[in-house]
Amino acid sequence: MRLKPVRGSGITRAGTKAERGVIELDNVSHSYGDGDLLSNVSLTLAPGAFHFLTGPSGAGKTTFLKICYAELLPSAGGVRLFGGDLRRMDRDQVARTRRRIGVVHQDCRFLDHLPLIDNIALPLLAAGLDPVSERDNIDELLNWVGLRARAGALPPELSGGERQRAALARAVIMAPDVILADEPTGNVDWDMSLRILQLLIELNRMGKTILIATHDLHLIRSAKPLVAARVLRIKDRQLHLAGADL
């Protein structure tokens, strides 16, 4: 199955070894016209790392993630994705690079006219693969996120938790190297939040690099005993490494 570990045992955790990152931001600044939202932010996400990104609402967490998966080009600074300079990539290269990054959007962004199973298989289709031949993997993935029975449901028929888990399933269908999640527990109850967190931790154990943007400090504290996670905080347009206050 595509979900199975794609890396060997020698995974380097964030910060333990100087290694070229899967996502590298170098002095990145971004503004929406009325001043900088992010200013001179640098970060290297090492393969297999687990990061939380926190900060108050409007601090720039979503913007930061958008820059990480090339939905936004920063106003200044450099972005390297898997070693490639984003500014030098043509549109096809950007598309191919995005297949290596699974994104769980806050609003999930499904195609409402397609049943859940087709939404999950969409990245395969976009990559020119045949979802029919991958049917077993898709079923297994649906089992993994507990949505096998909802495979034929349309997205508007799903609950908030189901949508978030479905978005996670779609994000990992292409066995990406990196998973970026924007408030993946924003619209679900605590039990479902923990379940989604558990799924993300499982993915990290398979070698995936995880970056979760959340303002939920309880979630971050719950993850601490389970995974070696770094917590980054956006404050005053800068990125800081959060410490003992969490």
Next chain:
Amino acid sequence: MNGARRIVRLLRGDPRAGQVVPPSGFTARLTQFTSGAMAFLAVFAMALSFSAGHLAERWSQALARTATVRISAPEGQMEAQTIAVLEVLRTTPGVASARPMSLDEQRALLEPWFGPDLPVETLPLPRMVELTETAEGVDAEALRLRLAGEAPGAVLDDHTRWRRPLVRAADRLRGLGWLSIGLIGAAMAAMITLAANSALAANAQVIEVLRLIGARDSFIARAFVRRFTRRALEGAAIGTALAMLAVAFLPGEGDDGFLSGLGFRGWDWLWPLALPPLAAFVAFWATRFAAFRVLKGVT
């Protein structure tokens, strides 16, 4: 063969790629209707053009090598002047043959205006002599001078005066027909581009999601291009078929009239069959152009 296979594959469409775009009833019907209506009009423009072409050719051929000498003389001199005219014509270079028209032939010429029972023999009609020219043709001015000398009541009418503007008008009509087909094609391209733009705008969120999950521009464009190409082909096929039926059942009463001669003849009937593929071709490029233009604005 590969090209043909590619076209068939394109038209058959990829149901999996196509399903990413939600069904859009209004733009689907609009594209089909536009394409059908344009094809219908194009068939008529084509029929007009072909008919005008045939007419110009017919007039040109029928009149180019013939001329008429009209003899208006008193009753007693008519026979002598006719003989004189025939003698002049016999010895004129460029005249292949010359013969006086019979009363029946003259009656037939006058029939459209005066009816079939006209007593031609009782009327003081001029005598007509029809002459056929050789490929070299006749020096009309020299012949007129000779006729004036030998038969003062004879007037040469070489048809040129009224033939040229008629042939020119028919040629222009043919040109206008083809110009109309060009304009119809351009209008169809514009309308399909608008419909495609509308569909693309309505599906902006779909396009955005597809880009974010790693779809290349060509994949997204293809989903729209296939759909619009197919609709244009279907619409144009229906429009063409209906128009061909309409042209086939147009009342026709021979070749003499212009309107009664409107239509296709023989191999001409194959030409309208080119319209559906042409409409699909126009839709393909119009949608592709629109899709890539919209995609440029999506990261």
